[in-house]
Amino acid sequence: MTPPPHRHRFRQLALLPALALLLQAQTTPPSPADIYGPLFAAVQEARVFPDGKTFADAVPREDPQAILAAYRREKPRDKAALAAFVRRHFAVRGEDTQAKPPLRARIRELWPVLGRAPFAATPGSSALGLDSGYVVPGDRFQEIYYWDSYFTMLGLKADGQAPLVEAMIANFGDLIERYGHIPNGTRSYYLSRSQPPFFALMLDLSDDRDPALAKRRLAALIREHHYWMAGATCLDAGGACQHVVRMPDGSLLNRYWDARDTPRDESWREDRETAAKAAPRATTIVQRDLRAAAESGWDFSSRWLADPMRLETIHTTDIVPIDLNSLLWITENRIATRARALGDAATADRFEGLATRRKAAIDRYLWVAGERRFADWDRMARRATPSRSAAELFPLFAGHASREQARAVAATTRATLLGEGGLRTTGIRSGQQWDSPNGWAPLQWIAVEGLGRYGEQPLAKDIARRWVATVARTYAETGKLLEKYDVEERKPGGGGEYPTQDGFGWTNGVTAAMLERWPDLGAETPR
Structure with missing residues (x-):
């Protein structure tokens, strides 16, 4: 019987060990350590x-x-x-x-995962009870947050979740009636501050036309506005009290502020350590500035730092921010519109006047004509801050920018803030999470809506395309929707006091709203 051919090969290799080793070296593929080395x-x-x-x-x-x-x-x-x-x-x-479901389907799957039922407060717990259902951001954030919720609600509306939108609006109205304002989040340790005021815009998402409810919501809006303007009654020689700042010409604008000057309960150790580094500045001043930055939602960012690389130089309460004042301009206009619809002409006239005066002050102090940009204003230095950030798109989002201002901001955005994967938060790499290279869902939406309002549709859609591609790519790689993203490398974002969070309410909401507007964005394959 003739041996099979492979037996001859084995016999030959046994007789020729040197040749066997040579053949083995030629045919053995490299190991992962060989291929990938360092x-x-x-x-x-x-x-x-x-x-x-x-x-x-x-x-x-x-x-x-x-x-x-x-x-x-x-x-x-x-x-x-x-x-x-x-x-x-x-x-x-x-x-x-x-296999992962498509991105759009996954967002729809997450609404019930992030949804929560109403509950009563438990004695000794920090959680504030709520009478209606709601959606949380996810991961470490297991309570509702004020400005997060507006962007979450955009996605809920796009996905046909109108009853849940109404439930969340009801919760926010109830919080105003209970506490005089909407707290940062629904925890007792958040009650000393609010967050960027989006309640007026939340009401725009409602389809309810009940006159009695409209009257109640108008009262809540007015009460929230009073919370932000209460400091006008206690302005001293320093020119600021609570959330209100007197500008050099006597006009009034607003700042972020917190009623407490102690370490934040949720970041107690971190705040004590930061304040200790700031000596000889008073610990209480630093701690209030940290809290005020938390009220801004941008905790933390070089926007608030005298030295962009050192958190201990934070001075949030010295800064008159463009985003806050644009949102309060929206609030004043919405109050006027709602009051006029209810036949209250006196209230409508009063708030139209407030909005007109606020716009004039914004144009005088927060528009830097020579640099063709909107800016924050440092009330101690009495000039605009050098910070270039996505916040300067808020006047376009609000609608109080002129056509010329909008064109200038669009050009600046394209030149300085547009990253491969979406809109950068700022142009500074400080290590803080609200700085480059991070991009955040709410700021993408502010930019897209604002630019679109002024006819800059190609840039608006390009930002949306880049953002959705970043979210889709990271979802394909990790199976997660994240709180923030690195829009330069198109990967999970970093920096901040805690790890990047998964969930994630406002990312889901903004991405869903963008895909609802431009379904073709979802057809692109993540690269």
Whole structure:
């Protein structure tokens, strides 16, 4: 019987060991350590995966040389950055085994996951009871937050969740009636401050036309406006009290402020440490400025820092911010419109006058004609701050910018804030989460709506396209919708006091609203 051919080969190799070794060297493929070299070593030494075999078995999503070139270019330094890099470029066992629903479908699936039932407050708990259902942002944020909720509600409306939109509006109206304002979030430790006032815009999302309810909502809007303007009655020689600032010509604008000057309950240790670094500045001043930045929603950002690289130089209460004053202009106009619809001409006239005076003050102090931009204003330095941020798009969103101002802001946005994956928050890399390279869902929407209002539709849609692609790409890689994103590298965002959160209410809402407006954005394959 003739032996099979492979037996002859084995006999020959046994007789010729040197030739066998040569053939083996020529045919054995390189191991992952051979292929990926420094990347492989970095991942294993950082223990990105508890089991070293996990990365050794990972499947590349693209050519290994392209992956190594990206590694050399990005230079991920820490474990979190390495983990994000690996998940972008490799399919990892146990993380890619289940098919993900399309992004739009996943957002719809998450509404009931993030939804919560009404509840009564428990003695000793920080949670404030609510009488209607609501949606939370997700992850560590298991209560409703004021300005987050507006952007969440955009998605709820797009997805046909009108009853839940009405329930959330009812909760916010009730909070105003109970506390005189909408707190930062529904915890007792948030009651000393609010957040950017979007209640007037929330009411625009409602389809309810009951006259009695309209009257109650108008009363709530007026009461909220009073909360922001209460400091007008106690202005002293320093020119500021509570949320109100007297400008050099005597006009009144607003700032972020907090009624307490102690460390925040939710960041007690961090605030004490920051205040200690700020000596000889008074601890109470620093702590109030930290709280005021939390009220802004931009906690934290170089917008509020004298030295953009040092959090302890925070001086939020010295700054008259463009976003807050644009939102209060909206509030004053909505009050006037609602009052006139209810036949209250005196109230309508009064608030129209307030809005007119606010716009004049904004144009005088917060528009920098020589630089063709809107800006925050430093009341101590008595000039506009140098900070360039996405906040300067709020006048376009509100609708009080002139056509010339809008064209200038559009050009600035295109030149300085547009990243590969969406709109940058600022142009400064400070390590704070409300700075570059991060982009945030609410600011994408503010930009898209504002630019669209003034006929800058190509730029508006381009921002939306870049943002949706970033969200879709990260979702494809991680299965998550995140609080913030790095819009330069199109990956999960970083910085801040806590890890990037998953959920995520306002990302879901803004992305759903954009896809509802431009369904073709969802057809693009994430790159």
